Structures are given as structure tokens and as C-alpha cells.
Amino acid sequence: xxxxxxxxxxxxxxxxxxxxxxxxxxxxxxxxxxxxxxxxxxxxxxxxxxxxxxxxxxxxxxxxxxxxxxxxxxxxxxxxxxxxxxxxxxxxxxxxx
Amino acid sequence: xxxxxxxxxxxxxxxxxxxxxxxxxxxxxxxxxxxxxxxxxxxxxxxxxxxxxxxxxxxxxxxxxxxxxxxxxxxxxxxxxxxxxxxxxxxxxxxxxxxxxxxxxxxxxxxxxxxxxxxxxxxxxxxxxxxxxxxxxxxxxxxxxxxxxxxxxxxxxxxxxxxxxxxxxxxxxxxxxxxxxxxxxxxxxxxxxxxxxxxxxxxxxxxxxxxxxxxxxxxxxxxxxxxxxxxxxxxxxxxxxxxxxxxxxxxxxxxxxxxxxxxxxxxxxxxxxxxxxxxxxxxxxxxxxxxxxxxxxxxxxxxxxxx
Numbered sequence: 001x002x003x004x005x006x007x008x009x010x011x012x013x014x015x016x017x018x019x020x021x022x023x024x025x026x027x028x029x030x031x032x033x034x035x036x037x038x039x040x041x042x043x044x045x046x047x048x049x050x051x052x053x054x055x056x057x058x059x060x061x062x063x064x065x066x067x068x069x070x071x072x073x074x075x076x077x078x079x080x081x082x083x084x085x086x087x088x089x090x091x092x093x094x095x096x097x
Numbered sequence: 098x099x100x101x102x103x104x105x106x107x108x109x110x111x112x113x114x115x116x117x118x119x120x121x122x123x124x125x126x127x128x129x130x131x132x133x134x135x136x137x138x139x140x141x142x143x144x145x146x147x148x149x150x151x152x153x154x155x156x157x158x159x160x161x162x163x164x165x166x167x168x169x170x171x172x173x174x175x176x177x178x179x180x181x182x183x184x185x186x187x188x189x190x191x192x193x194x195x196x197x198x199x200x201x202x203x204x205x206x207x208x209x210x211x212x213x214x215x216x217x218x219x220x221x222x223x224x225x226x227x228x229x230x231x232x233x234x235x236x237x238x239x240x241x242x243x244x245x246x247x248x249x250x251x252x253x254x255x256x257x258x259x260x261x262x263x264x265x266x267x268x269x270x271x272x273x274x275x276x277x278x279x280x281x282x283x284x285x286x287x288x289x290x291x292x293x294x295x296x297x298x299x300x301x302x303x304x305x306x307x308x309x310x311x312x313x314x315x316x317x318x319x320x321x322x323x324x325x326x327x328x329x330x331x332x333x334x335x336x337x338x339x340x341x342x343x344x345x346x347x348x349x350x351x352x353x354x355x356x357x358x359x360x361x362x363x364x365x366x367x368x369x370x371x372x373x374x375x376x377x378x379x380x381x382x383x384x385x386x387x388x389x390x391x392x393x394x395x396x397x398x399x400x401x402x403x404x
Contacts, residue, residue: 028272042258050195059172064288065196069188
């Protein structure tokens, strides 16, 4: 019991220090960015035909629509509004941070 | 046991399917005849209106006609229904457009038909001793049977991507540690996994020679034989067993007219070719009949197949 309490306390202190000093900000933003990239690829495989890439499987992705419809709009804008891949890659290095 | 009957357009697939199903029913097997051809001539052959519900037509013999167009409409209506309680009206509008676009895209009806066929196979195979599928012309059927492989790979990739994305997001939110339950909770992943399981079941049935075999219908003509040889090769490459070849429209003996005599000679030549091309398969011959295909002539055909 006390061991349980101790590990909980340890975890909370860790979280407090992390939060207060914001020390994993960079790794967190990297993770989020990578997660979004994966999700964009996922959406591309599901709804590529929205961008004019025909997929033989688009029939089966319809049933996912109600669940990911809210992400779809932003994704469509991101994909069709892409001006330069270089610019995007450049931003990954985050030099101004 | 599931039997697919296929062949080039116009060789008499529907006739042979009906005759084969009738033969099975007569020898005491409870049989379901499934017509997937959009032309739906099975109703005409048996002179009974067969619908998209299972209808009993003769003792031991039930039939059903399924259509890709109808099934895909049902599926899309279901998606539309579940949309209503999820998202905002603006997004609904956009999604309806997406659904409309999908309803005219090329693979849609095929996919819907395939789904329905898998549903019949998985839900009805315990009720019947034999399920006979009257398929669409060769090209369609080959694509249909290759679908599980294509779909399986696609769904697998989707599951991997979605999982990775969720794990990364979970790591970002829990200072580097992913929470497993966030993966289990995700509704999208659950739908995909369901789909994957169904595809696996279909794949296993299709490639299991104890559960499914293929009968090819051909005529004693050069082009048809060539196409049959090619199709059988492709099917066997996909692990699908072709057990029997039915040669339909065999000309009658004892013809006197010069034109038909030479036709008959040619036919003999092509029959030899068929026998040489398919040495390890059962070959059945069906005659060309004088009258149209009606229920009594189908019975003659069924008796011929029994020999």
C-alpha cells in the first residue's frame, strides 16, 4: 500500500517538474507532429479519391466516415494547400525555438 | 460445400448453374442457387419470380438473386444514417457529396456484391449442403476473388498507421508512455479489425479446396477454350481449385447438312484440345437443345450432368 502511494507520489512529482519547467516541450511537439503525419497518411489511404487519386478500396472506407469526418476538412485543406515540401521539411528542424 | 460456376460471357453459365443446382437437389442435397449476374435470367429459366430474399423453387432447391447496385445502396444508406447523430450539418453536406461520388466509382458495386456473397457464405453454409454461385463473366469473377488479398493488405496497413498515430499521441500526452487502453478504445480501429477478420474468413474459405471449388463452363470453340485455359491458370495461382469443366452446346450427332457436318468435325477437334488441356479435371458435356431454356429443358440438362 505504502509502496503504491510512493510510486504515485513519485509520478506526480515527475509530472509537476515536467509541467513547471516545460522541459519536454520539444519532444512532446515532435511526437504530436509525428502523430499528425501518420494520421494524414491514414486519411490519404482512406480518402485519396477526394484529392483525385482513385483507390479500389474507397467503398470500404465509407463506413469510417462518421468517425473521422471532423478531421477530414482540415486534412483536405492541408493536402491541397501544400505549396512546398521543402518548406514543410524546413519547419521540422524548428530553428527558431 | 460452395461451388462457383464461371466462364466467358454467353457460354451458358446461368443454364449450367441452374442445371447443376438442380442435379444436386435431385440427388438429395439441400441446395441454394445464388445468381450474381445483373441480367438475372435464373427467374426466367425456372419461370418463377426470384427476389433478393431466399425463395424456394423446387424440392430441396432454394434460389436468391443478389445485385451489387442494391447492396451498395443499402450500405451507403446505413453510413448516411449513422452520420446524422455524429457531426455538424456543414460536414454532413460535404460527406453526402463524398458518398455520392463513391456510389458511381468503379469498384463500388463489385465490393458490395463481394460483401453480400461473403455474408451468404458465412451465414448460410450451415443451412445448406451446397451453395451454387452463378457468377458474372470471367474478368469480373477473377477480380472478385482477388479482392480479399488486395483488401487484406490495405486494411492491415490502415490498422498499422492508425495504431502508430494513436500510440504517438498517447506518448505525447503521457510524457513518453503510451497507454494501451487508448488503442483498444478507438472506434475506428475496432471497425477496421472487424473488417480484417471478415476478410480473413473469406480468404480461408476461398482457398480451401474442401469448402470451395470452381466449375468452368466453356464451348467447343477456339476463343472460349483459350480464355478458359487462361482463367483456370489464374485461379489456380490464387490457390482456388477448379474441379470440373462443363462443355456446353455440344452439337447433335447424325447431321446431314454440309455446313453442320464440318462444324461437328471442328467440334471434335476442339473437344480433343479440351481433353488435353484439362487432363486432371472432370469434363462433362451438355447438348445444344432445340428449344429454349425452360424448367423442363433444365431437367434434361440436370439429368445429363448426373451421368
